[in-house]
Amino acid sequence: MQVQDLLKKTDKLPNVPDVVRELIQLLSDPNVKYSDISERVARDQTISLKVLRVVNSAYFGLSRKISSIDEATVLLGMDKLKTLVIASGFSNSVTKVDGINLTEFWQDSFRVAELSQWFAKRTPLVEADEAFTVGIVHNIGRLLLHLTEPEIAQDIQTLVSNRKAGRVKAELDLLGFTSQDAGKALMDLWKFPSTIGDAVKFHKRPFSDDEPQALPCILNLACYLNACIRNDRDYDLVREGFPAAVAKAAGLSEGIVYELDDALIIGDELRLLLD
Template structure:
């Protein structure tokens, strides 16, 4: 089987709003016109309503109700709004998927994204907004597999549970490619920046990539913390197994390991988008 088979079912592919695509394509552009993008968000009723609901949620604790995207920009700033628009647009791209708990899937993706941004803010080597976006879509290939080939995705999951093998090994056995490879292909199909696709492809083993990047290393650390939370590991075990080589490569200070307990308590604040 080839990755292209997953992309051939165009009617089933996630439907990302144009304004979200534009925002992601502009992430590395210091001259991006975010005022224009905010205006486009306003014209997308579904997107703007989701964002206003989130802005007015208890997580932000604003002193008064915000009733427009323009007000949201004033109250929270464009950086925060960017995060919300990308999260809402990507998470809303698929309504239902056979064999996958979408709410759980996106809640974990939100957490990885938030952690990736948190770690990126501690190094000068990684842009926090780019880290957030890659964290959000790091598992998009698995979503694509469930959409295009749900029975095959279910068989792979069963193989993992019965044999205790890694997901990558089970995917190579059944597909002859991995879901990070499928994720990179989907991002190329969407014409997203190449560095995002490369980070998605390499986030599981960032230092073994042909061209390792601090971005994929940061996402790897975020995924590690998320997995530890999901498996309810003790803080001692989390620190003992912390990916120190990846942290060093990403330019993170050594003291970041001492903040592991803080990282594990971080709340994305985005779950009300679901």
């Protein structure tokens, strides 16, 4: 089987709203205007309503109710609005997937995105917006696999659950490629920036390239911390197992290991987008 065989099943691919794709393209434009963003967001009623719900939640603690995307843009700022729109757009891209609990899947993706953004703000080599986006889509290849080849996806899951193979090996044995390869192919199909697709592809093995890139390294670190949170790992063990070589390649200082307690308590307000 080839990765492209999955992409040919167009009726089963995730349906990401145009506004999200446009927004991701705009991320590289430092001169983008507030009006450009709010106009695009307002076109999608579902995303607009979800964003306004989060904006009006107790988390933001605004003094009055916000009723329009224009107001939300001004009060929240561009970065936060883009974060909410991207998270909402992807989490609404599919409604049911055999073998995947979508609520847990997107909560996991949101946390990786927040952690990626946290690391990116501490290195000059990665843009925080791009890090957040790649965190949201880092596991979308697995979603694609379950949508297009649910029986094979279940066989892979069984091997992993029974500890007969790691996920990468199981995917290579049964597919001939990994879900990261599939994710990269989907990013290319959607014409996302190549840096995002490359980070999705290489984040599990950031040193498989001769010259490791900072963005997949950041994503690798975010996935590491996410696993620590999910498994409720003791803080001392988190620091001991922290991949220092990956952090160095991401442009992070050696002292980052002493800041990890801040990352481990990052909020999960984005879960409101899943209701």
